[in-house]
Amino acid sequence: MKNSKALSAGVILAVVIGGGVWAVVLRNKNGSNTNQTASTNFQQQSSVETAKTATEKDFEKYVGEDYDRMFLSNMIEHHQGAIDMANLALSNAKHQELKNLAQNIVKTQSKESKDMKAWQKTWGYPTNSGEEMMNHSSMSMATSMDLMTESLRGKTGDEFDKAFLGAMIEHHESAVAMSRPGVNNAAHQEIKELTKAIIEAQNAEIAQMRDWLGDWGYEG
Numbered sequence: 001m002k003n004s005k006a007l008s009a010g011v012i013l014a015v016v017i018g019g020g021v022w023a024v025v026l027r028n029k030n031g032s033n034t035n036q037t038a039s040t041n042f043q044q045q046s047s048v049e050t051a052k053t054a055t056e057k058d059f060e061k062y063v064g065e066d067y068d069r070m071f072l073s074n075m076i077e078h079h080q081g082a083i084d085m086a087n088l089a090l091s092n093a094k095h096q097e098l099k100n101l102a103q104n105i106v107k108t109q110s111k112e113s114k115d116m117k118a119w120q121k122t123w124g125y126p127t128n129s130g131e132e133m134m135n136h137s138s139m140s141m142a143t144s145m146d147l148m149t150e151s152l153r154g155k156t157g158d159e160f161d162k163a164f165l166g167a168m169i170e171h172h173e174s175a176v177a178m179s180r181p182g183v184n185n186a187a188h189q190e191i192k193e194l195t196k197a198i199i200e201a202q203n204a205e206i207a208q209m210r211d212w213l214g215d216w217g218y219e220g
Contacts, residue, residue: 053177055174055177055178056177056178056180056181059071059177059178059180059181059182059185060181060185062181062185063185064185064186064187065123065187065188067181067182067185067186067187067191068119068123068125068186068187068188068191069125069126071178071179071182071186071191071195072116072119072120072125072191073120073125073126073128074141074178075112075116075175075178075179075198076113076116076117076120076128077128077141077142077145078141078145078171078174078175078178079109079110079112079113079116080113080142080145081141081142081144081145081146081148081149081171082105082109082145082168082171082172082175083105083106083109083110083113084145084146084149085102085148085149085152085164085167085168085171086101086102086103086105086106086109087102087106088149088152088153088160088164089101089102089160089164090102090103090106092152092155092156092157092160093160093161093164094156094157094158094160094161095161095212095216097212098161098164098165098212101205101208101209105168105205108201112194112197112198115190115194116194119188119190119191123188128142148167148171151163151167152164152167158216158218161212161216161218162213162216162218165209165212165213165218166213168205168209169206169209169210172202172203172205172206172209173206175198175202176198176199176202176203176206179194179195179196179198179199180195180199181195182194182195182196183195183196183199
């Protein structure tokens, strides 16, 4: 491997903190910092993969209607977080491309949320309101989404666009991880089709947002 010599000069430590992975590279005997780029790449890749793996494994535990209930309860809150962030982008973003993406997110995920809430009622599942909320996981999801939205408030222009892209990429990756088990585990065909649609649409948006990070000089 090309980086084998560079990596052998130091030791990479991966520490899981609050769901993320922080990479620490110990300097070699000469105090060289040649592993800085490798450590940054390792940190970014490991953080994403760890989050995706943890989320996907969590949802893989549920099969049939158990999966459907858990998926609906959490994805409704997850979609609301995306809608809230997208609404901020409509007023605070600098690039029109980002505003266009935000408009699509609001339109698409509002429709999907309406469908999911209707399915909860039709299938007799607990709804996402007050004491009827399914479990603590959906409440935790709502709190997490609120915090992500709050992190964008007060930002405008390039500062907002860079922060929004980073947050929404992470957000979409989480949705894809939640959806992936549904193709096989969901009981209802409606959920199977929705999970497939989320995976396809949000992976495409992730690719587009990553391109914008580079095109607009936000990487690094």
